[in-house]
Amino acid sequence: MSNHGGSQLKRRRICVMGYSRVGKSSLTIQFVHNNFPDSYEPTIANTFNKRFQINNNHYSLEVMDTAGQDEYSIMSSGYDGMDGYIIVYDITNRKSFEVCQVIFDKLLEMKGESSVNHVPMILVGNMKDLHPRRVISVEEGRKQATDWNCDFIESSAKNNENIREIFETVIKKIDKDLGVSHDSKGEKCSVM
Numbered sequence: 001m002s003n004h005g006g007s008q009l010k011r012r013r014i015c016v017m018g019y020s021r022v023g024k025s026s027l028t029i030q031f032v033h034n035n036f037p038d039s040y041e042p043t044i045a046n047t048f049n050k051r052f053q054i055n056n057n058h059y060s061l062e063v064m065d066t067a068g069q070d071e072y073s074i075m076s077s078g079y080d081g082m083d084g085y086i087i088v089y090d091i092t093n094r095k096s097f098e099v100c101q102v103i104f105d106k107l108l109e110m111k112g113e114s115s116v117n118h119v120p121m122i123l124v125g126n127m128k129d130l131h132p133r134r135v136i137s138v139e140e141g142r143k144q145a146t147d148w149n150c151d152f153i154e155s156s157a158k159n160n161e162n163i164r165e166i167f168e169t170v171i172k173k174i175d176k177d178l179g180v181s182h183d184s185k186g187e188k189c190s191v192m
């Protein structure tokens with residue numbers, strides 16, 4: 001933790017997971033660099049750094065964009081030390097939605113937690129702009145997140161819709177577990 005304009009700079013590590021081609025890289029790049037990449041390139045694994053602010057809390061974020069997972073891929077031990085997880089599916093692709101359950105199960109197994117309450121995460125239905133082609137309804141996505149006791153957002157990396165909100169929500173969830181306040185007057189305590 002370092003000083004930033006009088007308030008502490010908090011380090012948070014966030015992992016973006018999901019089936020291949022759901023938009024993990026696109027939403028990460030939209031968040032970090034404010035643009036939507038034109039071409040598709042499969043990701044091996046990329047880490048991005050970004051300074052971010054929510055109210056009076058300042059963050060140094062490390063965002064890990066992972067290679068697409070499927071039901072057979074082995075969970076990398078490198079994902080274990082992350083503070084929060086963004087699990088992404090494509091609203092036009094049911095397979096990508098089903099793979100989220102596999103990722104969720106493996107994540108909890110890896111974390112050794114019996115309850116999702118101890119693993120800050122958010123379920124994201126990306127490609128919201130392709131609404132006419134959707135096969136996963138908002139209700140179905142939300143129900144899944146409710147079953148997991150986590151947050152839910154639909155986004156469009158292409159249109160930069162709800163991208164900041166995804167990261168803000170998962171950071172707030174991490175902070176809640178750490179006892180960091182998010183009232184608009186600033187932090188009351190800053191446990192790391």
Ligand SMILES: Nc1nc2c(ncn2[C@@H]2O[C@H](COP(=O)(O)OP(=O)(O)OP(=O)(O)O)[C@@H](O)[C@H]2O)c(=O)[nH]1
Pocket residue numbers: 018019020021022023024025026027037038039040041042043044066067068069126127128129130155156157158159
């Ligand atoms: N219409 C639309 N296309 C998107 C959106 N997000 C990503 N794409 C497109 O979907 C394709 C896959 O996007 P990526 O961001 O590379 O997906 P990924 O999940 O990182 O893919 P892998 O690295 O293979 O796992 C690309 O052609 C993107 O341009 C979105 O919100 N809307």
